[in-house]
Amino acid sequence: MRTGSSSRRGTLVAASLGFVVVLLDVSVVNVALDALLREFRTDVAGLQWVVNAYTLVFAALLLSSGALGDRLGPRRIYLGGLALFTVASVACGAAPGLGMLVAARLLQGVGAALLVPNSLLMLQRAFADPVERSRAIGWWGAIGGIAMAAGPVLGGVLVAHGGWRSIFLINLPIGLLAGALTLRHVAADGPGHARRLDGPGQLAAVLALAALTATLVEAGRLGWTSAWVAGGLLLALVAGGAFVWIEARSAAPMLPLGLLRIRAFAIASLCGVVVNFGYYGLVFVFSLFFQVQQHLSPQQTGLAFLPMTLVLMGASVLAGRLVTRIGARRLMVMGLGLAACGYALLLPVRIEGAYAWLVLPMLLAASGTALCVPTMTNLALSSVEASRAGIASGVLNASRQVGGLLGVAVFGHLVRHTAPQAFLRGMQLSTGIAAVLLLLGCALCWWRLEPLPRGR
Incomplete structure (x- = not known):
């Protein structure tokens, strides 16, 4: 195993690759919805299970897996999660039926839950200097964010040229590379903490x-x-x-309820639910809209999400710089307000309408979301003592995954009828609900969130 800066860089790359495959599989499957619909002769409910089976287990196990890493060692748990995720991805790609695909997606979710918190624990252990650690975690988050944003575009290309199974099989080489880098660069686990599991x-x-x-x-x-x-x-x-x-x-x-008595933390967690509820739901609904209603190919569907992808990347970087200048409260209000406007502008959309009418609303929704995510993370971590930052981050991420899970479930229910007019009514109701919830979150931040010191 290498030592020094080379080992730290290798640890960062290994940890980031695990985060990449986790977030890719949150978003990449959406552009394969029409292919899955035809392959398995299923309905919208069947598609919801393909998407939500993964997110369900991921959200439910996210908090406990960090405690498991503390107890048994993050490197060991990370490698186990990576192996399970990679094998489950191959099982997804080879699934002969919808039931087997959903079962394999559940196993993927278990692997994902083991990967995310323990990749952070590996970084925390590798980068002892607080400044270097902050930069490493920043790169980890940025790489993961790019992977999630690029998921629809990459998925469209893979489905178009390799079929829907390729969106899962692509995880095999990435998983093998991440495993090799982990074995080579990440320090072996020392004695674990006697932390109880709940x-x-x-x-x-x-x-x-x-x-x-x-x-x-x-x-x-x-x-x-x-x-x-x-x-x-x-x-x-x-x-x-x-x-x-x-x-x-x-x-x-696994969830210290005392954290929820801290107003800033509770508001950040609630906004995490609302933001992901709208965004995950939007991506699911519009993936169906583009493929089933407008009959776009998977590759065209991926490209249709490209404006959102680009603005997610740019606005995420911008938010990290703005939060220390204008404060979390103003940035949260701005982000939630922009996202609400984007969803509201989607209400007049028609099935036969031109794509150009969707660009501005999608840009607003994505930019508002991108401004909120790093800001709520900063807000949550700044509102608790440093010793509780790990559990605070876990709770926030779990709340966001629960929001995404509910968004796909609720929006999918509303658009379950694929007849054009019925689908359109469900889509309008979905975007209307998202806009209202985001406006309520905006009002909550404005009236109840106390400004934190800007340098904090």
């Missing part, structure tokens, strides 16, 4: 999220009066209540 809380969280997701997805097939739907809602409520009860009494909770 098993009961984890079980309750999985049950609550799984029941809620299944209810929202299957309500379109079974109807809201179905006994199965009513039972799913009841299970989600009971499991959610049990989760809060367990966390309030646990000696080592």
Whole structure:
């Protein structure tokens, strides 16, 4: 194993590659929706399961996997997560049916949850100097953000030239490279911390999220009066209540409820839910809109998202510089307001309308989202003590994934009928809901968020 700066750079590349495949698989699958629709003769609910099976497990296990890394060592858990993610990706690419694809996506989600927090723990251990560590984490976040933004474009090219299976098989060479770099450059794990795992809380969280997701997805097939739907809602409520009860009494909770009493942190987490609810839902709906309603090819669909991709990259970099100049409160208000305007401008969209009418609304929605994400991260971490920064980051990321999960479930339910007029009504309702929620978040930040010192 190399030492010194070469080893630190190798650790950064290895950790970033793991983050790249995780975020690619959040967004890349959307441009293959029409291909999956035809391949498996499924409906919108089936497509929702392909997207949400991954996000569901990722969100539910994100907090516990960091504790597992503390206990057993981040390098060991990262390599295990990378192996599981890579094997599950191959299983996705080889899936003979929809059920097997969804099962493989669930395994991908487990691998993703193991990868993300432990990649950060590896960086924290490799970069002892706070300034160097901050830069390394900045590069890690920027590379991951570019991967997620570029997902639709890359996915379009892969589907067009290699079929839908290629969007999963591309993870094989990336996973092998990341594993080799990890073995070569990342220091071996030392003695772990005797940190307890919150098993009961984890079980309750999985049950609550799984029941809620299944209810929202299957309500379109079974109807809201179905006994199965009513039972799913009841299970989600009971499991959610049990989760809060367990966390309030646990000696080592996966979600310390005291964090939610810190106003700035609670607002940042809530805004994380709202922002990802709108953005993930928008990408899912417009992927269907471009492919099923406007009959664009996967490659054309990926290129249709290109303006959003470019502005996401640029605005993310800009937000990191602006937050220390104008403050988190103003930047959050600006970002949420811009995103709300973008969604509102999508309301008059028609199926036969020209693509040019979509560019400005999509740019506004993406730029507002990009301004919010690094700002809410800065806000969340600045509002807690340094010793709790790790758990605060985990809670914020979990809340964002839950928001994305709900966005795809709710918006997918609204556009479940693919007949043009029914789909259009569902799409308009989806964008309207997103705009209202973002405006409420904007008002919440303006009235309840106290400005933090700019240098903090």
